[in-house]
Amino acid sequence: MITRAESATVPSIIAASALDLIGRTPLIALDRVHPGPGRLLAKAEFMQPGGSVKDRAARAILRAARADGRLAPAAPVVEMSSGNMGAGLAVACATLGHPLVVTLSAGNSPQRARMLEALGAEVVLVKQVDGVPGQVTGADVAAAAEAARHAARQRGGFYVDQFHAPEGVAIHRDTTGPEIWAQCGGRIEAWVASVGTGATFLGVAAALRARNPHVLCAAVEPEGCRPLAGEPVAKPRHVLQGTGYGSVPPHWDPGLMDLALAVSDDEAAHWRRLLATREGLHVGYSAAANVCAAASLLASGRLPADAIAVTVLCDTGLKY
Numbered sequence: 001m002i003t004r005a006e007s008a009t010v011p012s013i014i015a016a017s018a019l020d021l022i023g024r025t026p027l028i029a030l031d032r033v034h035p036g037p038g039r040l041l042a043k044a045e046f047m048q049p050g051g052s053v054k055d056r057a058a059r060a061i062l063r064a065a066r067a068d069g070r071l072a073p074a075a076p077v078v079e080m081s082s083g084n085m086g087a088g089l090a091v092a093c094a095t096l097g098h099p100l101v102v103t104l105s106a107g108n109s110p111q112r113a114r115m116l117e118a119l120g121a122e123v124v125l126v127k128q129v130d131g132v133p134g135q136v137t138g139a140d141v142a143a144a145a146e147a148a149r150h151a152a153r154q155r156g157g158f159y160v161d162q163f164h165a166p167e168g169v170a171i172h173r174d175t176t177g178p179e180i181w182a183q184c185g186g187r188i189e190a191w192v193a194s195v196g197t198g199a200t201f202l203g204v205a206a207a208l209r210a211r212n213p214h215v216l217c218a219a220v221e222p223e224g225c226r227p228l229a230g231e232p233v234a235k236p237r238h239v240l241q242g243t244g245y246g247s248v249p250p251h252w253d254p255g256l257m258d259l260a261l262a263v264s265d266d267e268a269a270h271w272r273r274l275l276a277t278r279e280g281l282h283v284g285y286s287a288a289a290n291v292c293a294a295a296s297l298l299a300s301g302r303l304p305a306d307a308i309a310v311t312v313l314c315d316t317g318l319k320y
């Protein structure tokens with residue numbers, strides 16, 4: 001039975017398509033895994049139709065390309081992905097009527113390829129260069145990107161090129177960041193996020209800093225793979241799929257990062273279990289790393305005892 005309080009919160013609008021389910025995600029208090037000091041809040045990006053934070057960039061890039069004529073109606077779309085951008089693109093391509101080809105390093109979880117194919121995309125699996133299954137390196141990603149450029153040339157398709165597309169950072173600056181600010185009522189001391197293309201970290205950091213220049217912005221990197229911290233890459237293999245590719249991404253703005261926090265594979269696995277069993281949130285490794293880093297920042301004494309730190313639950317654990 002639906003209670004009065006529950007029925008009052010059911011939105012009275014009908015979404016025109018799955019594209020309208022992207023964005024406006026809830027902010028969840030993680031009080032059971034982090035009782036204090038301070039408060040840890042997480043943006044539930046895994047609740048979007050493609051199951052990850054990348055839905056926002058996927059929709060934004062395709063909309064911009066259709067608007068300025070780079071992507072003609074019904075023309076093919078091609079992209080290299082760790083699976084999440086591919087899923088976001090697959091949702092957008094299904095609703096907008098474009099065939100989609102995704103080149104995916106074979107090291108990414110097979111669940112991702114299955115989801116992409118279920119959404120109607122063609123998946124090209126690219127052999128790993130120096131990674132192992134479940135651990136995808138920068139060289140593996142470069143090989144998948146080369147395969148995507150080749151496929152785009154061959155098929156006359158629109159190459160999304162998420163690492164260079166300006167719409168990625170812009171959509172997080174214009175939607176995710178302002179949503180977080182509004183959801184916190186403007187009370188936020190720190191923003192913590194892992195970095196793939198950097199779109200999420202940079203866009204949200206820019207939006208928050210524009211509203212309060214004192215918000216502390218911390219990037220999350222895998223232990224041993226810390227180019228943002230200025231360290232040589234000692235361990236390119238790690239479990240934080242979709243992030244930590246061992247180089248500084250093209251749009252990186254060092255002025256938006258106050259510090260870089262490292263998270264080990266064991267810590268990510270531990271926090272992933274905690275989130276599932278104490279919060280009921282089955283999410284991926286980068287999400288768990290984000291929560292681990294945000295909790296350690298709150299506990300470090302660097303922030304006021306009642307500080308609010310916000311991070312992002314990047315994708316669903318069903319993709320692993």
Ligand SMILES: Cc1ncc(COP(=O)(O)O)c(C=O)c1O
Pocket residue numbers: 052053054082084085194195196197198199200201241242243284286287314315
């Ligand atoms: C699981 C996961 N976490 C985090 C990210 C990082 O997002 P961004 O590319 O916005 O830095 C990605 C990107 O693909 C991802 O797949």
